[in-house]
Amino acid sequence: MATSQRMLRFVSVEKHMPEKRQAAARISDFQEIYAEFEASRAAEQAGRCSQCGVPFCQVHCPLHNNIPDWLMLTAQGRLEEAYEVASATNTFPEICGRICPQDRLCEGNCVIEKGFESVTIGTVEKYVTDQAFQNGWIKPIRPPRENGKSIGIIGAGPGGLAAAEQLRRKGYRVHVYDRHDRVGGLMIYGIPNFKLEKPVVERRTQWLIEGGVEFTLNIEIGRDISLAELHKRHDAILIATGVYKARDIQAPGVGLKGIVPALDYLIASNRTGLGDRVEAYENGTLNATGKHVVVIGGGDTAMDCVRTAVRQGAKSVKCLYRRDRQNMPGSQREVFHAEEEGVEFVWLAQPEAFIGDGHVRGVRAQRVHLGMPDATGRQMPQVIGDSHFTVEADLAIKALGFDPEDLPVMFAEPQLELTKWGTIKINHRTMETSIPGVYAAGDIVRGASLVVWAIRDGRDAAASIHRSLSQPQAARTQPRVLSEAVA
Ligand SMILES: Cc1cc2nc3c(=O)[nH]c(=O)nc-3n(C[C@H](O)[C@H](O)[C@H](O)COP(=O)(O)OP(=O)(O)OC[C@H]3O[C@@H](n4cnc5c(N)ncnc54)[C@H](O)[C@@H]3O)c2cc1C
Numbered sequence: 001m002a003t004s005q006r007m008l009r010f011v012s013v014e015k016h017m018p019e020k021r022q023a024a025a026r027i028s029d030f031q032e033i034y035a036e037f038e039a040s041r042a043a044e045q046a047g048r049c050s051q052c053g054v055p056f057c058q059v060h061c062p063l064h065n066n067i068p069d070w071l072m073l074t075a076q077g078r079l080e081e082a083y084e085v086a087s088a089t090n091t092f093p094e095i096c097g098r099i100c101p102q103d104r105l106c107e108g109n110c111v112i113e114k115g116f117e118s119v120t121i122g123t124v125e126k127y128v129t130d131q132a133f134q135n136g137w138i139k140p141i142r143p144p145r146e147n148g149k150s151i152g153i154i155g156a157g158p159g160g161l162a163a164a165e166q167l168r169r170k171g172y173r174v175h176v177y178d179r180h181d182r183v184g185g186l187m188i189y190g191i192p193n194f195k196l197e198k199p200v201v202e203r204r205t206q207w208l209i210e211g212g213v214e215f216t217l218n219i220e221i222g223r224d225i226s227l228a229e230l231h232k233r234h235d236a237i238l239i240a241t242g243v244y245k246a247r248d249i250q251a252p253g254v255g256l257k258g259i260v261p262a263l264d265y266l267i268a269s270n271r272t273g274l275g276d277r278v279e280a281y282e283n284g285t286l287n288a289t290g291k292h293v294v295v296i297g298g299g300d301t302a303m304d305c306v307r308t309a310v311r312q313g314a315k316s317v318k319c320l321y322r323r324d325r326q327n328m329p330g331s332q333r334e335v336f337h338a339e340e341e342g343v344e345f346v347w348l349a350q351p352e353a354f355i356g357d358g359h360v361r362g363v364r365a366q367r368v369h370l371g372m373p374d375a376t377g378r379q380m381p382q383v384i385g386d387s388h389f390t391v392e393a394d395l396a397i398k399a400l401g402f403d404p405e406d407l408p409v410m411f412a413e414p415q416l417e418l419t420k421w422g423t424i425k426i427n428h429r430t431m432e433t434s435i436p437g438v439y440a441a442g443d444i445v446r447g448a449s450l451v452v453w454a455i456r457d458g459r460d461a462a463a464s465i466h467r468s469l470s471q472p473q474a475a476r477t478q479p480r481v482l483s484e485a486v487a
């Protein structure tokens with residue numbers, strides 16, 4: 001079939017996602033909810049692309065992936081080449097294909113979305129890369145030559161790993177440090193299996209190790225070694241530590257047992273799934289089995305908590321959020337999946353107290369309506385008088401978002417400048433922090449964001465580090481002396 005006949009088929013071919021497992025089946029395990037495409041289906045769906053002159057999907061993909069090109073190659077059955085194109089701009093296409101909120105990024109801006117449903121960009125990206133793994137097309141990184149320079153990366157999340165890959169390709173010795181015992185950051189310990197199965201992350205870790213990236217785990221920079229000490233070992237440092245200070249709620253009864261932070265709950269579940277023995281899971285503290293669960297918050301973390309609780313066999317799962325469905329930060333697709341799985345959403349509800357005697361037994365809340373927009377343009381929730389109600393809860397999970405930890409204190413490095421939000425201040429052209437030779441990327445720069453943005457930042461930081469280290473010594477910014485304090 002000629003290329004022209006293979007493409008632009010959105011008029012005659014309807015949008016199809018790969019088969020989605022029925023809610024009743026998928027809540028009995030933690031496996032991903034979509035099956036893989038059949039080869040012919042992937043080609044057919046890729047052929048719906050209209051190959052438009054200005055591909056808005058590409059513009060709105062944080063990595064500016066050459067989407068129309070790899071869709072065309074997929075439609076032509078040239079999968080190895082499609083993978084080459086997809087991986088030229090994205091370090092982990094199979095991960096983004098699974099967990100990007102495509103409705104807000106590439107697919108949400110697909111030109112055919114206006115009259116026909118968008119091309120299934122994410123699932124084709126996932127399919128192409130999974131095929132590349134299965135067929136052995138993904139080879140370990142082999143730099144043409146070692147350049148004798150060494151980079152230290154703090155944080156083995158997507159930001160740190162994307163930078164590691166790019167720098168290793170250029171012949172740097174790359175050493176990644178992480179305080180966790182596994183590589184992957186929130187892709188391992190935050191995001192549940194039903195969105196991203198852990199072997200998908202683990203095979204990438206293995207690929208990086210085979211390519212010569214070195215990892216030291218269970219080491220916390222600031223506690224076990226100072227930033228200054230680490231900097232002495234490497235020609236440049238990248239901080240990609242993410243944001244982990246959970247926002248809290250001020251309300252009477254918040255200290256009762258059974259009220260837990262979202263990430264503790266998700267880490268316990270993910271660790272258990274990975275085969276670790278987690279005492280707080282086994283003794284029921286971080287386990288929803290047989291409980292009435294209330295999750296407070298409306299972001300993706302809240303969605304992951306409610307869907308985890310359903311899978312753990314909770315008696316009931318409710319999500320309390322102070323805005324409405326249209327104004328929630330979480331992906332609409334995730335809300336839809338959660339509703340299918342039996343989660344009840346209580347919109348426009350603001351918790352005011354936790355009830356119980358020693359252990360939480362309920363969350364008292366008030367109804368709100370959305371008032372005038374604030375300076376950011378978001379409508380502010382306003383409490384409706386005398387509208388109290390109580391929802392039963394044996395486990396209340398606080399999923400109110402994350403702020404950065406105090407890195408200058410943690411790292412004993414007062415020279416590290418922050419923004420007013422507590423994120424690391426960088427020169428956005430070079431990604432360098434206020435300390436010469438120390439760069440930063442990912443959530444610790446942006447605030448809580450997305451895997452795809454962390455990948456983008458990691459790649460940009462790697463390019464900037466390489467530019468700087470490729471210059472003659474005299475042309476580089478001279479490093480200021482770092483403080484020698486060890487925390
Ligand atoms: C529950 C949850 C669900 C999410 N779902 C999605 C989703 O569906 N799609 C999506 O795109 N994004 C999602 N995100 C957001 C996404 O996971 C993050 O934006 C992304 O992981 C940020 O990458 P990062 O590399 O900046 O940081 P992280 O992934 O947080 O990695 C930082 C790493 O640094 C390590 N570290 C921190 N401090 C130190 C230190 N002092 N010393 C040594 N190591 C340190 C940490 O242990 C961690 O491994 C989700 C986030 C959460 C919490």
Ligand code: SF4
Nearest residue numbers: 061096100105106122
């Ligand atoms: S990386 Fe994310 S936004 Fe970009 S094409 Fe892939 S799924 Fe879409």
